[in-house]
Every structure is written in structure tokens, then in C-alpha cells.
Amino acid sequence: MVTGASTGIGRASVAELAGRGFHVWAAVRTDEDEQALRRDHPDAVSVLRLDLTDEASVRAAGEQVSAAGPLHGLVNNAGAALPGPLEFLPIDVFRRQIEINLVGQLLVTQVMLPALRQARHQGDSARIVMIGSIGGRVAGPMLGPYHAAKFGLVGLADSLRAELAPSGIGVVLIEPGAVATPIWGRGTAAADDLVKTLPPEADRYADQIRAARTNAAKSAARGIAPERAAQVVADALTAANPKPRRVIGRDATAAAVIARLLPYRLLYRLTAARQ
Template sequence: MSRSVVVTGASTGIGRACVDQLVRAGFTVWASVRTDEDEAALHRDHPEAVRVLRLDLTDPTSIEAAGELVRAAGPLHGLVNNAGVALPGPLEYLPVDVFRRQIEVNLVGQLAVTQAMLPALRLSRERGEDARIVMIGSIGGRIAGPMLGPYHASKFGLVGLTDSLRAELAPSGIRVVLIEPGAVATPIWGRGTAAADDLAKTLPAGAERYAKQIAATRANAARSAAHGIPPARAAQAVVRTLTAPRPRPRRVVGPDATVAAALVRLLPYRLLYRLAAR
């Protein structure tokens, strides 16, 4: 009998790449999506090995319903908390509702899904089997720059959430791992730019003082979409984390993330902050 893994945000990017590689590795995958088109695509490509969950991280009812389905099916080997959004804008003028949504999806939603799936993960441990939780963070959880304050706040928060979960679940034998990719060529950058366009229409005149930083952030997003590592590379790290006998508790993925992590460790804060401001 194949082991099962839940992957959130499985329609595109890292999540979809995780589904594809986990199926090839012999897992049964519970893949969460939000649209009929995405569900149909998963059924078409993996008719036997994928079970689709309709899941909205801001909807407690849908999270609990997904948890009930997974729990009813038996033990769960792994949970990959991947779903997320990037909502950019200058913090001085950012509507608090936008900031709240960013935290709700990227941080609160991760905990809610984890709570819903933990009984099935515990069942795996009770049967003498493995159980692991993989959080998809970001190098943006180690170093923060302008115009992505909501995203950075959510990813810095995810580090703390992951570390506490790791400590709390250690006595139960449930491993908790944080994956920290750098730039990945996924649709999140295009969606983030679209969100920025919508926000720009509502910003007051004073927001013009941020024009240069906004332009630089847009250019960085375009470069990430075009030249970031392929989602499959991040997915490989996830699969290794779910299958390695002793996975590292934190794993940086991608050359830019490796460099940024080294700078955070080595540079004085004053210099690090000057670089980030640029």
C-alpha cells in the first residue's frame, strides 16, 4: 500500500511539481486546488494516484472538510504546506485588509491545515510508520526588502511557526522541516504584479515617493519569473525531505538563496540593511 501525502497549492508551480514527483516516487497524493480546471488537469494527468481536495486557506469550513476526508482514509505520511500568495505594496499606504489577507493565507492558513491533518499524521506514527510536515518558506523569511513587506512578514512568521511546531511535535516523532527556496519561476510573480497593479489604483498621491522602489520590485519579479530555478528543483528538495532517513530541519534551495543565507550569517546588520534597501 502506497504512502499518502497532502500537498496544498497543487495547481501550479512548486505544488504541482511536488505532485508530479511524488506520484513518480510511488506516493498517493492528496492535492489541494481551488478551480474545476485545476481539478480536471490533475485527474487527467494522474487518474489513479491523485485525490483532489478543494481547499481555500481562508475558509475554515473547507479546511475542516479536507481534514475529514484525509482522516477518514487512514494514516498520512506527509503534509506539504505550499499554498501561498505575494501581495506587494508600500507599508505606509497598504490597506490593512490586504496585509491581513497576506498573513491569513501564508501563516494562519498553514497552521489551520496542519491542525486539520495532524490526527492522520499521528495515526501513521501510532502504526509505527513515519510522519513529516514540510513547510514551504522562502529566503524572504531570512532577509527583507522594500515593497514586499506583507510577504516577508508572513515568511518570517512561518519560520517561528515551524520552529515551534518542530519542538512541540518532536516527542511524538513527527518531523517538521522548513524548505527555503530563492527565486522560482512560478506564476506567483505574475499574480503578485497583478495584485500590485490593482493596489496602485487605490494608492494616494503621496505613494509616488515610492515609485523607484516599486519599479525595482517589478523588475525583480520579472527576472524571477523568467530566470528563477524551475519548480521541479524545489520539488526535488521536498521529495528528499519526505524520504530521507534524517532530513535536515532547514534546507535552502537555489543559488540566490544560498548566497543570501550566507550574507545574513556573515554581514553586519548595518551593511545587510543597506543592501536590502537597494
């Protein structure tokens, strides 16, 4: 079961898993995305309509999957990036970011666990793959809501891993760096909409906003292909003993080393915005 299957890592993961012979539940929000998945994978995919901010739709999807039989893997991939300066960020925007990228991940996990337990009761493997980010290890300016959610996802994954260990349900956290997906364009559009609502005092963040927009464009152009991330996702679901955390991409690998080895004072100096 893959959430956020319309684009990016989610769409690529559906294709990778279908190519390996699995039948995939693919969760999307729109008619257009559903039709595209049915066209591309007519026999290998069952489409679910699911919105992480609509609890009823998530619970309905869980009931549908559980009624169909055991589930061997869950990929919590759906997410969004809602940037902006924290000083002026509307609290409802921050709340929505946490709801999508953190609360929604737990809700999906809760409703899919009965089907995952069915697989374990039959003696089969069952795993949960959480799509985190290197932004859950290193935080910078203008992406505070996103970083808060991704740092939280690390704790969520670690606790789930500990709690589900006696049940034999594995939890793997994937931490990509920049991936060439539409999330960057959507994030920039969200930032543009937010900027229009900010008070004049927010001009002090103008340079940081411009820099964040430039970095997003570079990430969209230079990020790794989502297909590469999808291979890691599929391996995490099928390997005999996968690593509990897996970093993807040169930028993420470098950032992970920096986060682990540098003193906090130096790390914060490197990530601080420049005037």
C-alpha cells in the same frame, strides 16, 4: 497531502511524489485545476477542494483525509505574494497576506495532524514540510507583507518542530530563492491593482514599485525550475534524517550566507531602497 497543487512547486511536488509511487492528496481551489490533476494523475491523486481563507473548507478536507486512513506527509505549499508600500498598504490586504501565508499553514497542519498521528501509531514515519522562502531571512522593500508572513513561518515551523518532537513527527522548512512559478505574475497583477487605489502621496514609492516589478519579471524568467524544488520536497519527506532547514538555489544560498555573516547595519544598508 500537498496544498497549492495547481501550479509551481505544489504541482511539481504532486508529480514528483506520484512518480515515486506515492498516492497524493492534492489541494486546489478551482474546477479547472481539479480536472487537470485528474487528467495527469488519474490513479495516483485524490483531489481536495480547499481555500486557505475558508476555514470550513480546510476542516472538511482534514476530516476527509483522516477518515481515509494514515497520512505520511503534509506539504504546506499554498501561498500568495501581495506587494505594496507598507505606509499605504490597506490593512485588509496585509491581513489577507498573513491569513494565507501564515495562519492558513497552521490551520492545515492542525486538521491534518490526526491523520499524521495515525501513521505514527502504526509505526510509520510522518513529516510536515513547510515551504518558506529566503524572504524569511532577508527582507527588502515593497514585499513587506510577504516577508512578514515568511519570517513568521520560520517561528511557526521551529515551534512545531519542538512541540512535535516527542511524537516523532518531523518538521522540515524549505527555503527557496527565486522559482519560475506564476506567483510572480500574480504578485505583479496584485501590485498593479493596489497602485490604482493609492493616494497621490504614494508617488514617493514609484521608483521602488518599478524596481520591484522588474525584479519580479527577472525572477519569473531566471528562477529555478519548480521540479528542482519538488525533488527537495520529496527528499525531505523520505530521507532517513533530513536537514530541518534546506535552502534551494544559488541566490538563496548567497542570501542565507549574507544574512548570517554580515553585521545588521551593513545588511540593512544593502537591502535599503535606492532613490
